[in-house]
Amino acid sequence: MTYRLSLLEKSPVFDGETGSIALARSVALAQNAERWGYHRFWVAEHHGMAGVASSSPEVLAAYILASTSRIRVGSGGVLLQHYSPYKVAENFHVLASLAPGRVDLGIGKAPGGLPLATRALQWGHDPAVRRDFSAQLRQLGAYLDHGTDSGQAADRPLATPLPPEAPQCFLLGGGPESARLAAEQGWQFVFAGQLNGDHAAIEASITAFVKAGGPGTPLLAVTALAAESSEEAERIADGLQIVRLHLDDGQALNVGSEEQAAEYARQAGVTSYRTELRRPSIVAGTPARVRRELDALHRRFGIAEFILDTPAAARQQRLTSIALLADEVLAAAA
Structure with missing residues (x-):
């Protein structure tokens, strides 16, 4: 195997559950993921939705970092349009100071919730002023640079504490425009294949990132579901x-x-x-079949790391799927 596997978690709240149960399950999943050999564990950000508990990825990430010892932990991703870039930099510098070498900062540009939640998050923003996402990302990068650069611009405050190792930074996106933006600002790029699995879009985005001189190799997020049999996997996938x-x-x-x-x-x-x-774009089947699909994507696009999103509707099959893929892909490589 020449690629890594990582996980994206949305902390789903199932019928009859509380948010406490959902968050405890996310922490336990991160601990299992670490034991099974997954490289990263990212938590998503959603707002105003009763079915998900991950409204504050930096808070949940802090708890997960304290509950694990090796796996990288971060956001997939912080929705920057709602926040001050300076405060985001401070939050992740604190995390990177608490757990040096284990913190990832993934940034997304979607609102992540219903309109009332968006307006509540942006309370105090002048609605007549359209926020420029690329400018926000540039500001955030400048604050984060202080984590490794001792120089300080006279007109820019330090985002303290300065960690011994800066967070790894990723921009999440679903098209060439986002890929170019990531490259131009020196961010790694994650193509949101769980939202858009079109191979032409993946290829165009990776090409745009490479041509613009982006750092490293893009990551690919995919929705994956493994089961003991093809019939079981297809039954679950058909209901999504x-x-x-x-x-x-x-x-x-x-x-x-x-x-x-x-x-x-x-x-x-x-x-x-x-x-x-x-129907969502999903790689479903036996562990061997899912591995073959990932192998094919790796060969075609040069993907060095997949971020796996397991559909919440699979419920208990989520943990089984993640365990089966660890046995099929990660344990075999080890």
Whole structure:
């Protein structure tokens, strides 16, 4: 094997559960992932959704870092549009000072929630001023540079504490524009294949990143589900779907259900919209079949690391899938 496996966790809250149960399961999953040989464990950021508990990835990451000893831990990713770049740098410098050499900072640009949650997060922002994401990312990079550079710009404060080893920084995106932005600003790039598994889009994004001189090799996030039999994996995968919400103003986004689509439209003040049911892009089957699919993606695109997202709807099969892939891919390599 010539690639690594890592995990993306969304801390799903299942029916009849509390957020405490969901978060405890995420911590236990990170501990298992470390024992099984996964390289990274990233926690997502979502807001205003009863079905997910991962609203604050930096807080959850701190607890997971304290509950593990080797695996890299980070965000997949912090939704920068809501926050001060300076504060994000401070948060991750604290984490990197507590757990040197184990902290990742993944950044995303989506809102990560329903409109009311977005407005609450951006309370105090001037709605007439459109925030420039590339400028925010540049500011964040400048604050993070102080973690390894002793020089200080006269007009820029230090984001303390300065860690002995800076966080590894990644930009998450789903197209060539994001890939070029990552390269231009010196960030590593993760293609969000769990949201867009189109091979042409993957190739175009990787090509854009390489041509722009991006550092390292892009990572690829994929939704993966392994089961003891192909029939079982297909049964679970067949029950998964994505609801694509199309608003009249041209905005389109993925939501979890028809009910969530209606609630999003209501909060956005939209009375006319349409939905489209899609099957998610998923690599499903026996562990051997999933491995063959990953091997093929590795050979075609030169992927050195996959970030695996296991669908929340799989429930108990999530842990089984992660364990099976560890046995098939990681244990075999070891």
